[in-house]
Amino acid sequence: MKKNIYYDKNIINVTRTYLPSLSKYVKYVERIFSSRWVTNNGPLVSELESRLKEFLGVKYIVLVSNGTLALQIAYKILELQRKVFTTPFSFVATTSSLVFNNHIPVFIDIESDTFLMDLNILENQITKTKIRAVVAVHVFGNPLDVERVDHLTKTYNLKVVYDASHCFGVEYKGNSILNYGDISTLSFHATKLFHTVEGGAIVTNGEELYNKAKLMTNFGIKGPDQIETLGINAKMNEFEAAMGLAVLDDINLILERREEIFYRYKKELSGYVEFQKLNPNITRYNYSYFPILLKSEDEVLCVMENLKANNIIPRRYFYPSLDTLEYLQNKKICKVSRNISSRILCLPIFPDLDKEMQIKTIEIIKKSVKR
Numbered sequence: 504m505k506k507n508i509y510y511d512k513n514i515i516n517v518t519r520t521y522l523p524s525l526s527k528y529v530k531y532v533e534r535i536f537s538s539r540w541v542t543n544n545g546p547l548v549s550e551l552e553s554r555l556k557e558f559l560g561v562k563y564i565v566l567v568s569n570g571t572l573a574l575q576i577a578y579k580i581l582e583l584q585r586k587v588f589t590t591p592f593s594f595v596a597t598t599s600s601l602v603f604n605n606h607i608p609v610f611i612d613i614e615s616d617t618f619l620m621d622l623n624i625l626e627n628q629i630t631k632t633k634i635r636a637v638v639a640v641h642v643f644g645n646p647l648d649v650e651r652v653d654h655l656t657k658t659y660n661l662k663v664v665y666d667a668s669h670c671f672g673v674e675y676k677g678n679s680i681l682n683y684g685d686i687s688t689l690s691f692h693a694t695k696l697f698h699t700v701e702g703g704a705i706v707t708n709g710e711e712l713y714n715k716a717k718l719m720t721n722f723g724i725k726g727p728d729q730i731e732t733l734g735i736n737a738k739m740n741e742f743e744a745a746m747g748l749a750v751l752d753d754i755n756l757i758l759e760r761r762e763e764i765f766y767r768y769k770k771e772l773s774g775y776v777e778f779q780k781l782n783p784n785i786t787r788y789n790y791s792y793f794p795i796l797l798k799s800e801d802e803v804l805c806v807m808e809n810l811k812a813n814n815i816i817p818r819r820y821f822y823p824s825l826d827t828l829e830y831l832q833n834k835k836i837c838k839v840s841r842n843i844s845s846r847i848l849c850l851p852i853f854p855d856l857d858k859e860m861q862i863k864t865i866e867i868i869k870k871s872v873k874r
């Protein structure tokens with residue numbers, strides 16, 4: 504029989520989609536089969552929305568079909584101007600969604616230790632330009648200094664979207680990080696910590712923004728014969744919500760296991776590689792990624808090769824730096840982002856990562872970097 508690499512249990516990828524027990528998923532799916540309500544804001548989507556509101560501690564949430572559409576709808580309902588500040592160090596969707604909506608991304612370079620947008624550069628650029636919107640990212644679930652961003656917002660009348668795709672369950676000073684800015688977006692893609700196969704969410708504190716998001720997600724259709732505004736189809740369906748409900752049932756276990764794996768890496772690899780600078784005194788993390796920073800790109804390639812030889816497949820998140828994207832015009836070179844991007848590697852982290860495999864991963868890295 505031909506080996507299918509996607510199902511090879513011996514290959515350890517950077518992430519593995521969490522699947523709840525089949526019987527649990529089927530229990531939710533049975534409800535869809537008995538109601539025949541498969542999409543269009545059905546009962547499972549409503550149930551997932553209210554359970555997520557409670558779990559995350561947020562006021563309004565609109566579930567959508569993916570995290571990229573969540574961003575695009577956020578830009579639309581906030582009526583962002585053409586030019587928008589953003590970060591070059593993120594998944595491509597943060598920038599591509601801007602370009603897709605006809606915005607011009609203006610990159611603000613990052614800090615070399617937190618990997619977050621450098622707010623000193625941002626403030627400087629705000630005072631030098633008329634740009635009054637920013638799409639910032641809490642990279643790997645590490646929150647930006649949201650209080651400083653709030654201050655900038657008040658001082659300069661800035662609109663703020665946080666791409667919080669990595670922030671499921673992250674708290675800042677005891678409050679959900681999703682409660683900051685005008686809108687925060689989440690991704691529930693299968694590779695994420697919490698997922699609905701494909702999916703995402705728009706989170707806001709404002710009732711008006713919530714109503715706009717809700718309307719835009721469903722073609723702008725208000726009632727049976729009433730089209731109120733321009734919209735798009737970004738609805739989550741009932742099967743996706745069923746997956747979300749089943750995964751949410753297991754969320755505390757998922758978070759606990761990730762924390763354990765995270766701290767094992769941290770303890771064992773300290774002194775061998777550099778880590779992202781975190782702020783655990785004021786943050787509750789979700790341990791969704793384990794990035795390591797190596798000395799050089801050559802060292803990254805060497806570590807990757809040695810891991811691959813043992814069927815362990817890390818990923819270069821985030822690489823390349825988005826200021827190198829071919830389809831952008833007038834790119835500003837972001838030196839720090841390019842540098843970090845060339846030296847970063849995300850190690851396998853997922854709830855059922857085998858302890859022995861993790862230790863093997865650690866040993867290979869230690870040998871490869873020869874400190």
Ligand SMILES: *Cc1c(COP(=O)(O)O)cnc(C)c1O
Pocket residue numbers: 569570571572593594596597640666668669690691692702703
């Ligand atoms: C995953 C991700 C997205 C895109 O989400 P999708 O649900 O895959 O569309 C956007 N931004 C960041 C930072 C992400 O990690």
